[in-house]
Amino acid sequence: MLSRVTHCLVVLATGPMTVLSAQATENDIAPSNANALYQKHCAKCHGKDLTGGNAQSMVDAAWQFGRTDGDLFRNIKFGISAVGMPDYQSALTDTQIRELVDFIKDAQDQLGVERPPIPDELQTRHYDVAVDKWITEGLEVPWSLVFLDDRTALITERPGRLRVVIDGQLHPEAIRDTPQVLADGQCGLLDVAVDPSYADNGWIYLSYGHAIDDEQDRDARVMLRVVRGRVRDHAWVDQQTVFEAPAKSYTNTRIHLGSRMAFDHEGRLLFTIGDRGAMDEAQDPHKPNGKTHRVWPDGTIPDDNPFADGEHGMPSVFTYGNRNSQGLAVHPTTGVIWATEHGPMGGDEVNILRSGKNYGWPLASYGIDYNGTIITENLQLDGTEQPVLYWVPSIAVCGTRFYTGDEFPRWEHNLLVGGLGHEELRRLVVADDRVIHQELMLKNAGRVRDVQCDPSGAVYVVLNKPDVVLKLTNAGQTLRQ
Ligand code: HEC
Structure with missing residues (x-):
């Protein structure tokens, strides 16, 4: 059971339900097929504008489970059951998942998000x-x-x-x-x-x-x-x-x-x-x-x-x-x-x-x-x-x-x-x-x-x-x- 200690991440990760930020509009993010996929499958947890909700923001450059495209792909396809991230291996094709990864990365770029600096x-x-x-x-x-x-x-x-x-x-x-x-x-x-x-x-x-x-x-x-x-x-x-x-x-x-x-x-x-x-x-x-x-x-x-x-x-x-x-x-x-x-x-x-x-x-x-x-x-x-x-x-x-x-x-x-x-x-x-x-x-x-x-x-x-x-x-x- 000791290994379960890592699951304290859940506490760090899943903040209280937050109301979506009023200022952010969907127009901030160019409409695309991937956006439609995102709105359908992901928005209810990660927020319509990707800035988080029941689950974390996709656009703050802080990743808990790996930041590479490969990490994102795997986390979406196979989910992260320990923290309540569902798997999409039957709902989405690999191509669709790749589009979603690109969509998330593009949204980061558009918002000019930089990874947080190394703390002092x-x-x-x-x-x-x-x-x-x-x-x-x-x-x-x-x-x-x-x-x-x-x-x-x-x-x-x-x-x-x-x-x-x-x-x-x-x-x-x-x-x-x-x-x-x-x-x-x-x-x-x-x-x-x-x-x-x-x-x-x-x-x-x-x-x-x-x-x-x-x-x-x-x-x-x-x-x-x-x-x-x-x-x-x-x-x-x-x-x-x-x-x-x-x-x-x-x-x-x-x-x-x-x-x-x-x-x-x-x-x-x-x-x-x-x-x-x-x-x-x-x-x-x-x-x-x-x-x-x-x-x-x-x-x-x-x-x-x-x-x-x-x-x-x-x-x-x-x-x-x-x-x-x-x-x-x-x-x-x-x-x-x-x-x-x-x-x-x-x-x-x-x-x-x-x-x-x-x-x-x-x-x-x-x-x-x-x-x-x-x-x-x-x-x-x-x-x-x-x-x-x-x-x-x-x-x-x-x-x-x-x-x-x-x-x-x-x-x-x-x-x-x-x-x-x-x-x-x-x-x-x-x-x-x-x-x-x-x-x-x-x-x-x-x-x-x-x-x-x-x-x-x-x-x-x-x-x-x-x-x-x-x-x-x-x-x-x-x-x-
Ligand atoms: C039922 C709610 C829910 C849905 C729907 C959902 N997620 Fe998640 N997702 C989570 C939770 C919970 C986590 C763990 C991190 C956290 O606590 O916010 C997570 C984590 C992730 C991570 C890893 C984040 C990191 O920091 O490494 C990615 C990437 C991700 N989700 C993408 C997606 C995408 C893309 C979709 C739509 C296809 C999606 N999620 C749908 C709840 C959800």
Whole structure:
């Protein structure tokens, strides 16, 4: 039942019945076939002039369930049952739904609606939080951020660059000689992680889309690869391969590559690989996709890996049945491994990863396919693990991190999670192996790709669209109900 907490959105969303604004007239919006459809099917809830009524405005640029045309299309076609948005898959054709999406977007344009600015301050339950626009220019699809020390951070950009930030200043040049990546779709330079003994050994780990054909070839086959290296004189040096998948697992799809990396308390490196769109392969421990892997930092296999002998699975596999995990965090005191996983339409998950366990994809899921087909009737299945928490609809859960530091003491060891599609930063309160509360802290500022802390505990939120990094600091303690 914990997952139902997300449904507090209903309270935020469905305000009291409002009388339609008298000033607004239908003439504000050019008549069209789509307008007729809108008036017939939508106006009674979203208002004749689109400015809201029983349900929210369509023209304030604030979207709760995703702002892309694809999000709007799916929300209209399949509805959002949790909040009372009906589905129109039998009442309207796909073409009509597309016309409605265009109609809504055109109405926004005509009214000159801009998305709300990123706030300067957030009011959360325990703190007033100052929001500093830490890096606003010079980044392209920033994917991952990590601190080397209290002054220096590294940021990956998906197109294939590794950047350095010193004292809040983005170095204008990318680090030279980082690996050649295939940057297309969801592939590119993805995660960056720092060795737990970095101060002694200088190792930095990168995960990326590696091609075995010419990267320029549109059909180049690609797969996740993990390397480590050092940064010296602004160049990537000493590179070693930590993980490379067998050549036969490389495919020309550009989706579901994962990937996040994290070190467990024994110093082993965990990393995720998405199912690469081949969902059934997530159940095959011999295939690298749809898995979490666990290796020693030099790539060798820990003896106690569940398939260490290679007989019943790949030696590096740690868990299987994972669709596409893009968040991985190790609890600072318990060492328990938490992962966030993109579900299909509905069914984003938070999982606790345990050696050799099957997380069920695609045999059990709380979601359905993006085209509306049922992937499985099973919400639960014997022999597969249940998520600790799931979101229906999906927030497009991405980077995650346990809060540590002194800036926000009341958030100690809370799990911060980002959502791409729903543009959210959430704080999950974790007790033992459960999530007992969640707070929506930031909404509609951009797609939240990653969340990190610096050594002092300031929180960094890596956004895409806009490609901005926010820094959150304590502007005063409070207690709100
Ligand atoms: C019975 C009332 C009702 C009708 C009719 C209805 N909606 Fe909705 N719709 C809702 C509610 C409730 C929500 C959830 C947000 C909210 O609380 O306002 C919603 C949400 C949405 C969203 C997602 C908004 C977001 O913030 O992400 C879209 C898009 C949408 N509706 C479009 C439409 C369109 C287009 C039609 C007509 C084809 C339509 N709706 C008809 C009640 C309705």
